[in-house]
Amino acid sequence: MEQRTLGTQGLEVSAIGLGCMGMSDFYGTAEERDQNEAIATIDRAAELGVTMLDTADMYGPFTNEELIGKALTGRRDQYIVATKFGFERQSDGSQTVNGRPEHVRRACDASLQRLDIDVIDLYYQHRLDRRVPIEETVGAMAELVQAGKVRYLGLSEAGPATIRRAHAVHPISAVQSEYSLFSRDVEESVLPAMRELGIGFVAYSPLGRGILTGAIGSDTLASSDTRRSRFPRFAEGNLDANVAVASRIGDIAAERGVTAAQLALAWLLQRGPDIVPIPGTKRRDRLEENAGAVDIALDAGDLSRLEDVTSPENVRGDRHWDVGAIDR
Numbered sequence: 001m002e003q004r005t006l007g008t009q010g011l012e013v014s015a016i017g018l019g020c021m022g023m024s025d026f027y028g029t030a031e032e033r034d035q036n037e038a039i040a041t042i043d044r045a046a047e048l049g050v051t052m053l054d055t056a057d058m059y060g061p062f063t064n065e066e067l068i069g070k071a072l073t074g075r076r077d078q079y080i081v082a083t084k085f086g087f088e089r090q091s092d093g094s095q096t097v098n099g100r101p102e103h104v105r106r107a108c109d110a111s112l113q114r115l116d117i118d119v120i121d122l123y124y125q126h127r128l129d130r131r132v133p134i135e136e137t138v139g140a141m142a143e144l145v146q147a148g149k150v151r152y153l154g155l156s157e158a159g160p161a162t163i164r165r166a167h168a169v170h171p172i173s174a175v176q177s178e179y180s181l182f183s184r185d186v187e188e189s190v191l192p193a194m195r196e197l198g199i200g201f202v203a204y205s206p207l208g209r210g211i212l213t214g215a216i217g218s219d220t221l222a223s224s225d226t227r228r229s230r231f232p233r234f235a236e237g238n239l240d241a242n243v244a245v246a247s248r249i250g251d252i253a254a255e256r257g258v259t260a261a262q263l264a265l266a267w268l269l270q271r272g273p274d275i276v277p278i279p280g281t282k283r284r285d286r287l288e289e290n291a292g293a294v295d296i297a298l299d300a301g302d303l304s305r306l307e308d309v310t311s312p313e314n315v316r317g318d319r320h321w322d323v324g325a326i327d328r
Contacts, residue, residue, distance in 0.1 A: 001049025002294050004276050006200025007173030011122065011152045013080050015269060015294050017052030018045045018287065019204060019280030024064035026226055027210075027280075035067060037283060042071035044284045046078040048291045054176075054204070054278045056084035056126055057111050058095070065114035076117055082174075082202075083111050084156060086126035099129030101140035108144050124154035124176060128327040134165050142170035154202070159327040160193035172199050179203035179275075181212060181249070181264050181310040182233070182242070183319040189328075195274065205319075206268050206277035207261055208233070208242070214250040214260040217243045232317035241316040248309045258296055261286075265293035267306055 002015035021027075023038035042053065055064045065083060072079060085107035088096050104125075111120060123144065125137055144150040152173040155166055166172050175194055177186050180203065194201055209227055210216040211234075218239050221227065227234040233242050246260065253263040261279070268277045279290045298306075320326060 001051075001291065004200070004273055006122075006202070006274070006276065007152065007171060008198040009152055009171050009173050011080070011173045011200070013052040013276055014050050015276060016050055016265065016291055017054055017080075017082075017202070017276055017278035018042070018050050019278040020053055020055045020064055020068060021059045022280045023282040024067055025059045025061075033282060038067060039071045041282060041284050041287050042068065042079075043075075044287055046075060048288065050287065050291055051078065052080045052082060052276065052278065054082045054202070054280075056087070056124075057107055057114075058084075058087035058089055058126065061089045062110075062114055065111055069114055069116040072115065072117060080121045081115060081117060082122035082124065082154070083115065083120055084124040084126040085111065086124075086129065086156075097127045097129045099125060099132040099134075099137040101136055104137060104140035105144070108149055112149060119148060120150045122152045122154050122174060123150040124156045124174075125158075126156050127325075128155075128158060128162055134162050135169050138166045138169040138172075145170065157326045158190075160189045162327050163190070163193055163197065163199065167197050167199065172197070174200045174202050174276075176202040176204055176278075178205045178319055179268065179271075179277075180206045180208050181267060181306060182208040182245075182315050184312075185319075185328075191272075195272075200274045200276065201272075203268055203275060203277040204280075206279050207264055208246070211239075211242050211246050212249060212260060212264045214246050216246075230321050231319070232321060233315070233319065235317060238316035241314075245310060245314050249306065252302070252305055252309070256296070256302070258292075259289055261289060262293040262296055263298075263306070265290060266296035266298055267303065269293060270298055270303070 004015050141153050154174040156176040250260040253260045
């Protein structure tokens with residue numbers, strides 16, 4: 001597996017990571033989540049050289065970190081563990097954001113305990129808390145580095161101004177945001193700012209929350225699936241249009257003799273050596289498929305066709321249900 005470096009501090013990770021959220025939360029039902037298969041998938045990741053595991057304390061909440069902690073037993077040195085703090089899920093299902101220094105410290109200690117590890121490799125602020133100056137939050141995160149509890153720092157869904165202010169307090173190694181053939185807004189100002197500062201980029205939902213795989217359609221996505229209610233691209237009237245776009249990507253993939261998911265990931269990998277996609281899966285076969293994308297080279301014609309098919313006028317709906325709250 002190709003290795004890539006995130007940031008100027010030397011964090012080396014696999015070119016493709018593994019998003020673990022769906023193993024415990026959000027997508028599908030509890031009955032559909034096979035914890036033995038999830039742990040086997042994490043085990044298989046190490047065998048394939050997919051070393052970067054992405055989680056967060058709010059996934060579950062808490063149960064995803066506990067799951068990863070079980071999978072890490074006896075093989076901690078084979079993985080780069082990235083987790084996040086900031087979201088607090090309330091009893092009524094709502095979410096609040098907490099970036100206060102005292103919460104940063106508490107959240108880190110709790111994550112270390114659930115993960116059953118001594119140090120977190122990459123620690124992200126999940127979302128910006130607009131009530132707390134970013135300097136205060138990152139200052140507390142920097143204290144965790146000094147204490148040996150965290151190795152590298154990151155931000156999730158941060159805009160250029162926030163990134164610059166945070167980086168002035170302590171080097172930021174990675175910024176995580178949604179990025180795919182369907183979601184390219186980070187190219188406008190976030191990626192240029194990061195590259196100016198020497199910060200790596202971690203792309204979550206690189207397969208458009210499943211649409212780009214070609215496996216999701218209005219007839220295959222359960223009416224109870226939370227994606228229908230949470231994400232505008234899955235709403236009635238939008239999903240069918242987006243599935244049609246994905247079908248055209250599938251046609252291009254078939255011509256190349258690869259899967260649609262592999263083609264979409266290969267496109268992302270070629271956006272720059274500082275980009276690491278973290279497709280989520282809870283199954284070994286999908287993990288193996290995704291890992292194969294590192295061996296696919298796209299030429300200028302391939303890139304042009306893909307970008308024409310997924311031009312903004314062809315993709316229906318905002319990428320996030322609360323896009324206005326994301327720091328840009």
